[in-house]
Amino acid sequence: MRILVVEDNATLAGGLAAVLKGSGYAVDVVGDGASAVAVLATERFDLVILDLNLPEMDGIDVLRTMRGRQHDAAVLILSARHSLDERVKGLDLGADDYMVKPFDVGELEARVRTLLRRRAGLKAATVSFGEVQLDLNTRSFSSHGAAIDIPARELALLETLFMRAGKVVAKQAIIESLAGFDEDLSANAIEQYVSRLRKRLAPYGLTVRTARGIGYYLEKIQNP
Template identity: 70%
Template sequence: MRILLVEDNLPLAEGLTTLLRQSGYAVDIVHDGASAEALAAAESFDLVILDLNLPQMDGLDVLRAMRARRNTAAVLILTARGAPEDRVKGLDLGADDYLIKPFDIGEFEARVRSLLRRQAGLKASTLSFGGLELDLNSRSFAAGGQPLELPARERGLLEILIMRAGKVVTRDAIVQSLTSLEDDLSPNAIEQYISRLRKRLAPFDLTVRTARGIGYFLDRAER
């Protein structure tokens, strides 16, 4: 899942970026409204976390421009502007959620998870395929009833595959979901992650198959 964080408080921005990346999200960060508006127009994001009091361009104007372009990314406004009229205006302009600073970090993480579930069209808190289960709240996997520990990049890749189980996920979609502008994910690197996932899933009669020239999909292994 790819997130754009728009925050001009540098220590807060750095802390939230670290938190989100440790959870396996691909995060791009900008510190002013004009850069946010330009990046949101040029790139695809699952979630935009948007401050309102920004240099160069107010956050509400960024939101207005996004929705005018029919940008459907989920938007979480994260701001010190907590007056009812500010909340109403933000939500009416198309924000999906509104969180006032200072905030509890656990609540922030829960709202991020909730918005990303909604963005992916998921209503349940768990997903399963064969003996594999994903807890969407903790973003943890279990296989055969036992925890399946995965490095962040492999976990993110398996999340994409189980969320779209039964469908081929293109290489471009994988790169888009797992990388920020600072990252470089080559076809060879994707193949390495896929190979590792196959080994981890093999004991549970699951595999990741290749749709030649297109991408990958989660499937039951042949016995």
């Protein structure tokens, strides 16, 4: 899952990015409204965390531009503006949620998970494929109640494949979901993550198949 943080406070933006990257998300950061609009014109994101008091262009204008261009990314407004009128205005323009600064990091992470789950069209908090379950609230995998230990980058890859289990996910879509635009993540690196993930999933009856020239998909291993 890929997130864009639009925040002019560099310290806050860096802290948010660190927390979200630590949870396995691909995160990009811009510090003004005009840059946000420019990035959103060429890059795809699942969620935008948007401040309102921005230089160059106000956050409300960024949101208005996004929805006017039919950008379907979820939007979480994160602002010091706490009046009811400001909240209503943001939500009416197409924001999906609104948090007031200062905020609790745990609550922010919970809201991020909820918005991403909603964007994926998932109502239940748990998704199953074969013997493996994905808890969307904690973004953790398990099998028959036992946790499956997976490093952050491989976990993000498995989450991307799991959300579209049985369907081919293009290599470029995987790269975009795992890395920000300041990271150089090659197709070869993706192949290495896939190889490691295959070994981790084998005991649980799942594997990652290659759709040659297109991408990868998750499949149940058939018993001989």
